[in-house]
Amino acid sequence: xxxxxVHVFLKPGVLDVQGKAVEGALQGLGWSGVSDARxxxxxxxxxxxxxxxxxxxxxxxxxxxANTVIxxxxxxxx
Amino acid sequence: xxxxxVHVFLKPGVLDVQGKAVEGALQGLGWSGVSDARxxxxxxxxxxxxxxxxxxxxxxxxxxxANTVIxxxxxxxx
Numbered sequence: 001x002x003x004x005x006v007h008v009f010l011k012p013g014v015l016d017v018q019g020k021a022v023e024g025a026l027q028g029l030g031w032s033g034v035s036d037a038r039x040x041x042x043x044x045x046x047x048x049x050x051x052x053x054x055x056x057x058x059x060x061x062x063x064x065x066a067n068t069v070i071x072x073x074x075x076x077x078x
Numbered sequence: 079x080x081x082x083x084v085h086v087f088l089k090p091g092v093l094d095v096q097g098k099a100v101e102g103a104l105q106g107l108g109w110s111g112v113s114d115a116r117x118x119x120x121x122x123x124x125x126x127x128x129x130x131x132x133x134x135x136x137x138x139x140x141x142x143x144a145n146t147v148i149x150x151x152x153x154x155x156x
Contacts, residue, residue, distance in 0.1 A: 009120075025142055026142065029138075032127070033124075033125055033126040033127030034124070037121065038121075039119060039120070039121050040119070040121075041119065043115065043117050044116045044117075045112050045114060045115035045116070046112070046113045046114045047112055060104060064107060
């Protein structure tokens with residue numbers, strides 16, 4: 001059984017409103033040195049099945065977990 | 079300048095409805111071996127300021143980035 005971690009981020013160039021909000025809030029709290037904040041998703045699950053976990057995870061991302069038009073993803077197998 | 083990554087997850091025992099939805103959707107697409115799915119947030123930003131980045135990041139989490147009643151966080155400095 002493998003523990004699969006998928007990081008999903010908006011692609012560079014796509015406006016990240018959550019990131020902008022976090023950046024503004026941290027700056028407002030006094031951390032003026034904060035810049036280029038991005039907020040993404042982290043999806044973790046156990047996978048117990050046939051096939052290579054990395055290849056299966058890639059298919060899951062393409063089909064469901066990431067909107068590949070505006071999001072990129074990175075897969076980690078633990 | 080440091081690149082700070084903060085992973086925010088619901089604590090174990092707190093119902094993760096997003097995780098349940100992802101698990102159900104993946105199982106519905108045929109990956110019956112998927113279990114214990116959790117969905118968290120990943121917040122990344124550059125930090126250029128006085129003080130230790132790790133200590134500052136911890137304060138940011140406590141004050142803004144995580145709701146410590148129901149969420150736990152992990153900080154990575156790159």
